[in-house]
Amino acid sequence: MDISTVWEDLAWDNGGKIIYLILDGAGGLPDSEKGGTELQVAQTPNLDRLAQDSSCGLLEMVGPGITPGSGPGHLALFGYDPLRCPVGRGILSALGIDFDLQKNDIAARVNFATCDRNGKVTDRRAGRINTNTNQRLCQKIKEKVTLDFDGEYFFETVSEHRAVFILRGSGLGGNLLDTDPQTTGTTPLEPQAQSQDSQKTATLVRSFIEQLKQVLADEDSANMILMRGFERYQPFRSLADRFKLKGVCVADYPMYRGVSRLLGMDILPRPGGMKQRFQALQSCYGDDYNLYFLHVKHSDSKGEDRNFDGKVSILEEVDRLLPQVRALNPDALVVSADHSTPAVMEGHSWHPVPVMIQGKFARGDEVATFDEYSCLRGSLGTRAGVDLMGLALAHAGRLRKYGA
Amino acid sequence: MDISTVWEDLAWDNGGKIIYLILDGAGGLPDSEKGGTELQVAQTPNLDRLAQDSSCGLLEMVGPGITPGSGPGHLALFGYDPLRCPVGRGILSALGIDFDLQKNDIAARVNFATCDRNGKVTDRRAGRINTNTNQRLCQKIKEKVTLDFDGEYFFETVSEHRAVFILRGSGLGGNLLDTDPQTTGTTPLEPQAQSQDSQKTATLVRSFIEQLKQVLADEDSANMILMRGFERYQPFRSLADRFKLKGVCVADYPMYRGVSRLLGMDILPRPGGMKQRFQALQSCYGDDYNLYFLHVKHSDSKGEDRNFDGKVSILEEVDRLLPQVRALNPDALVVSADHSTPAVMEGHSWHPVPVMIQGKFARGDEVATFDEYSCLRGSLGTRAGVDLMGLALAHAGRLRKYGA
Numbered sequence: 001m002d003i004s005t006v007w008e009d010l011a012w013d014n015g016g017k018i019i020y021l022i023l024d025g026a027g028g029l030p031d032s033e034k035g036g037t038e039l040q041v042a043q044t045p046n047l048d049r050l051a052q053d054s055s056c057g058l059l060e061m062v063g064p065g066i067t068p069g070s071g072p073g074h075l076a077l078f079g080y081d082p083l084r085c086p087v088g089r090g091i092l093s094a095l096g097i098d099f100d101l102q103k104n105d106i107a108a109r110v111n112f113a114t115c116d117r118n119g120k121v122t123d124r125r126a127g128r129i130n131t132n133t134n135q136r137l138c139q140k141i142k143e144k145v146t147l148d149f150d151g152e153y154f155f156e157t158v159s160e161h162r163a164v165f166i167l168r169g170s171g172l173g174g175n176l177l178d179t180d181p182q183t184t185g186t187t188p189l190e191p192q193a194q195s196q197d198s199q200k201t202a203t204l205v206r207s208f209i210e211q212l213k214q215v216l217a218d219e220d221s222a223n224m225i226l227m228r229g230f231e232r233y234q235p236f237r238s239l240a241d242r243f244k245l246k247g248v249c250v251a252d253y254p255m256y257r258g259v260s261r262l263l264g265m266d267i268l269p270r271p272g273g274m275k276q277r278f279q280a281l282q283s284c285y286g287d288d289y290n291l292y293f294l295h296v297k298h299s300d301s302k303g304e305d306r307n308f309d310g311k312v313s314i315l316e317e318v319d320r321l322l323p324q325v326r327a328l329n330p331d332a333l334v335v336s337a338d339h340s341t342p343a344v345m346e347g348h349s350w351h352p353v354p355v356m357i358q359g360k361f362a363r364g365d366e367v368a369t370f371d372e373y374s375c376l377r378g379s380l381g382t383r384a385g386v387d388l389m390g391l392a393l394a395h396a397g398r399l400r401k402y403g404a
Numbered sequence: 405m406d407i408s409t410v411w412e413d414l415a416w417d418n419g420g421k422i423i424y425l426i427l428d429g430a431g432g433l434p435d436s437e438k439g440g441t442e443l444q445v446a447q448t449p450n451l452d453r454l455a456q457d458s459s460c461g462l463l464e465m466v467g468p469g470i471t472p473g474s475g476p477g478h479l480a481l482f483g484y485d486p487l488r489c490p491v492g493r494g495i496l497s498a499l500g501i502d503f504d505l506q507k508n509d510i511a512a513r514v515n516f517a518t519c520d521r522n523g524k525v526t527d528r529r530a531g532r533i534n535t536n537t538n539q540r541l542c543q544k545i546k547e548k549v550t551l552d553f554d555g556e557y558f559f560e561t562v563s564e565h566r567a568v569f570i571l572r573g574s575g576l577g578g579n580l581l582d583t584d585p586q587t588t589g590t591t592p593l594e595p596q597a598q599s600q601d602s603q604k605t606a607t608l609v610r611s612f613i614e615q616l617k618q619v620l621a622d623e624d625s626a627n628m629i630l631m632r633g634f635e636r637y638q639p640f641r642s643l644a645d646r647f648k649l650k651g652v653c654v655a656d657y658p659m660y661r662g663v664s665r666l667l668g669m670d671i672l673p674r675p676g677g678m679k680q681r682f683q684a685l686q687s688c689y690g691d692d693y694n695l696y697f698l699h700v701k702h703s704d705s706k707g708e709d710r711n712f713d714g715k716v717s718i719l720e721e722v723d724r725l726l727p728q729v730r731a732l733n734p735d736a737l738v739v740s741a742d743h744s745t746p747a748v749m750e751g752h753s754w755h756p757v758p759v760m761i762q763g764k765f766a767r768g769d770e771v772a773t774f775d776e777y778s779c780l781r782g783s784l785g786t787r788a789g790v791d792l793m794g795l796a797l798a799h800a801g802r803l804r805k806y807g808a
Contacts (some may be wrong), residue, residue: 029767062806064787065794068416069807083405084806092808255808269541342765348805351767351799352783372767373783382785 005240007390007399013132013244016331016396019281019292021287022077023318024070024256025300026374027340037305038343039354039371042312044319047370049327050335056367057380059388061339067350068385070300073338074259079243079389080236087262088231093164095258097156101166101233106174106201109232110155110163112222113138119187124180125161126222139164141348145211147204165208165227173198174232176205176259181226188226201230239291240266243393246288250280251295260293274298278321283326290396291364294325299346303341305324311343332359332395335370336388352382359395408483408646411794411803417648420735420800423685423696424463426658427480428474429723429745431757431776435712442707442715442747443758443775448723451774453568454730454739458760460771461784463792467741471754472789474704475499477742483647483793484640485663491634491666498567499662501560505570505637510578512634514559514567516541516626518688520622523591528584530626541626549615551608569612569631577602578636580609585630592630605634616746642668643695647783655686655699676717678702689732690801695802698729704752715747733743736763736799739774740792755788756776763799 022036028037035041061068065304072082087095101107107273112134113125129137130192134157147153151169158164179186179189188397191205191344209225216223239245242263249260249267255266266289273294281294300312325333336355339348354375356367365379375384380391393399432441439445465472465480466487475496477488491499494511509737515539518527533541538561541733550558555573562568579602584594595609613629620627643649645668653664653671661671670693675684679699685698706714729737740759742751758779760771767785780786786794797803 029765063410063794064791065408065796065798065803066799067803067805068408069805072807081405083407083410087807089808095806152734345765350795352578352804373769376769377781380785 002081002084004081004386005391007079007403008242008392009363010399010402011242011393012245012398012400013290014397015290015365016398017290018332018392018396019294019325019328019330019334020392021296021325021333021335022074023296023315023335024301025303025339026315026337026347027342028239028303028311029338029342029344029349029351031344033240034308037372038308038311038315040373042315042319044315044324044370047281047335048368050322050333050358051356051367051370053364054358055360055362055364056354056356056370056375056378058352058372058382059336059355059374059385060352060382061385065349065350068339069348070255070338071259073385074201074256076385077336077338077388078239078263079386080263081386086237089229090164090231091233092255092258093158093162094166095262096255097158097164097253098257099154099156099164099166101232104172105233106167108170108227108228110165111180111226112161112163113224113226114221115188115224115280116149118156119166121181121184121186121224122189122223123221123225124184124284125193129222131157131159134160135165137216139220140287141212141215144215145208147207152159159224167204170231170301174201174230176202177186177232179209179226182226191227195221202337205314211318236262240264244398245291247293248287248289249278249295250284250286250295251293251297252277253297253335256295256297261375265272265291265293265382278324282324282328291328299337300341303343304347306346308343308345320347331397332357332392334388334392355380355388356393357395361395405484406488407794408485408790410436410806411483411741411797412646414803414806415646415648415797416715416804418692418801419694420802421522421694421696421795422649422736422800423698423729423734423738424481424728424796425698425700425729425737425739426478427703427719429707429743429754430719430741431744431746431751432707432715432797433746433748433753433755435748438712441776442712442719446716446719446723448719450723451727451739452772454726454737454762455760455771455774455778457766457768459766459768460758460760460774460779460782462754462756462776462779462786463740463759463789464786465789469754470754472661472743473752474742477665477789479517480789481740481742481792482643482667484789485790492717493633494568494635495754496662497562497636498570498594498669499666500659501562501568503558503560503568503570506572507639508576509637510567510571510576510634511637512631513732514797515584515630516565516568517628518625519592519628520560522687525585525588525590525630526742527625528588528630532564533626535563536559536568537626538564541623545616547617548619549612550777567583567629571605571608576605576636578605578634580606580634580786582632582633583613583630589700593615593627595631633733635652644668647697647793648693648802651695651697652686652688652691652693653697653699655680655697656681657699657701660699660701662666669695669697675742678721682728685730686732692723696734703741704745707747708751710747710750712747714802733745735801736796738792738796752791754783759792761795761799
């Protein structure tokens with residue numbers, strides 16, 4: 001039983017407005033030298049005041065012990081159980097560069113790689129070429145490689161040695177084996193269809209790689225590509241369709257814009273900075289949306305960089321801007337994260353993230369500060385990340401009664 | 405969706421070591437004359453210090469209101485949902501006496517019983533004969549009863565009036581009705597196959613019982629047997645296969661050695677006592693294992709005996725030995741129980757059991773003592789017993805990230 005299907009049945013559009021302020025990777029761990037977690041050490045009077053007016057708790061985003069990637073973490077926040085709604089790496093790579101995927105597009109992840117004169121892989125990452133080189137190579141390939149069929153292909157830089165390949169046309173299946181042998185000293189694998197409907201795709205990919213080898217023959221390191229995670233893009237049921245939510249995304253980073261697009265939100269132009277993002281939210285608030293998603297990236301990046309103080313500064317910067325959001329007076333104001341990124345771990349972690357929901361009908365609790373320990377005593381308890389959407393809808397009055 | 409299948413996908417062997425210190429039946433209830441639960445009354449400074457360094461919580465082993473047997477309780481602790489991985493009583497009886505079951509063996513529980521001269525059951529437990537008598541009868545049966553087929557049978561004492569029957573050979577199904585009528589005053593039921601593949605088994609069991617009746621005809625009380633829970637043994641997927649864990653079991657009692665064998669752990673020779681068990685753990689710790697299971701039995705037995713003070717003493721004995729375990733400095737040190745056995749109830753109970761996980765990346769909480777009430781405020785919350793394995797793997801760094 002997926003509880004989100006019940007929310008779907010009960011959802012109505014009563015005009016209630018929800019704001020999601022998502023602080024990427026905000027959850028942390030204590031650093032003994034700093035005297036607490038990033039959220040504990042940060043001076044955040046406005047977040048703390050909001051916690052006093054909110055129902056607080058902790059979200060375990062995907063499941064016990066599971067460290068979420070940003071994609072699954074955000075899917076859960078929006079009421080899409082990541083275990084039931086998996087998104088392949090090819091699709092995420094395309095969404096992650098803000099590529100406008102169309103239904104039935106075939107996407108695959110690409111690594112530039114180095115092969116020796118016998119065609120055997122010597123470096124699966126082509127010496128981690130830089131992004132500029134990657135862009136030059138993509139340009140070169142697109143100029144010289146042509147595929148003769150009733151459609152088109154795209155070949156786009158992600159970063160460093162990573163790119164994404166997209167095929168668009170009719171009669172294309174996504175059921176192909178990886179060409180990446182996952183090891184060196186062997187030749188890349190042939191593109192191979194795993195089902196009849198993907199034969200045409202395999203033929204096109206084979207032709208693409210054959211031509212590309214000629215085009216890259218004069219390159220020092222990146223003279224080949226390896227492909228993984230072929231998948232056909234089937235857009236998810238939208239937030240509007242499922243929960244009667246017209247959503248808008250205010251984010252600078254491509255992955256989050258991509259996930260929002262996957263769920264049918266409108267995407268504002270890149271605001272280009274933290275303050276600009278908060279301003280963009282204010283500017284669009286009068287518009288005809290009822291779910292406003294404001295994404296803060298750097299709390300995660302600073303954690304990944306083991307930069308405890310940097311993460312603290314980002315949280316304090318958010319805190320100073322928070323009154324602008326409160327002034328909008330939404331029916332439900334949610335502050336949370338997609339996963340923890342403790343600076344002491346230099347990466348994502350499985351630890352539950354704090355969450356608070358403020359609104360006219362929030363029951364509240366005794367939580368007086370917004371951090372991992374105080375939220376443990378909150379009235380929302382520790383629960384699955386996917387629960388949040390139901391609670392947000394309820395607080396905004398957007399779920400009718402169940403049964404008579 | 406069984407979350408443990410996600411752990412399987414994400415598990416890798418990074419070398420992280422996990423210790424499970426399982427205090428059988430440790431959870432309890434307050435005895436008003438003693439001033440608290442067994443864990444509260446026990447003087448356990450080392451367990452309490454560990455709690456201060458740990459993430460604490462409570463585990464509901466099988467489900468709300470469900471009192472686990474030791475088998476299901478331990479399966480849950482090791483990440484095998486007991487509701488999805490049922491083990492029949494016949495299999496558990498065989499495992500419980502440390503019998504080396506082979507794949508496709510047929511096992512059934514046996515009671516010695518008393519029948520009158522008309523063959524009607526007068527006592528389903530043969531006056532609860534003692535274990536010595538049981539052993540004598542098993543010996544007598546094995547000497548005199550022969551089954552003519554391409555295989556062999558085993559007939560082994562469990563304790564008192566209980567024994568276990570095992571058939572090993574080709575073409576044997578386990579789909580047989582019980583012969584135990586579950587009441588007195590009626591004759592035992594005929595061994596009957598429930599499906600074609602079990603006809604051969606039924607014929608062999610019929611022959612076995614016919615011969616056995618002759619052999620036991622001169623016994624006063626135990627002149628018949630009743631059989632229940634026929635089942636074919638299908639080994640579980642091992643901990644190594646599922647979670648990339650090479651496990652070792654340090655336990656004196658057969659049931660726990662049996663469950664460990666079922667999950668593919670290595671089994672150390674019986675240490676023969678509490679101190680010896682802790683020493684055995686230390687001795688094998690350098691070896692090539694990454695899950696060390698140390699089992700303490702008497703916290704349960706004392707509870708079953710309504711011996712509150714005795715249970716307290718066992719917990720205090722464990723506490724004195726705990727520093728030896730901490731000194732091993734594993735990546736994740738787990739202390740918990742398979743179920744509660746409150747002395748005031750003289751038996752297993754459904755009450756959740758306290759749990760703590762200590763390790764470098766444990767988030768911790770404000771819990772300062774290890775007992776049922778303080779753990780309620782812990783950062784792990786109250787959750788399903790089967791969640792523990794995912795959390796233990798995560799704390800030991802043995803789960804990769806989920807999605808991008």
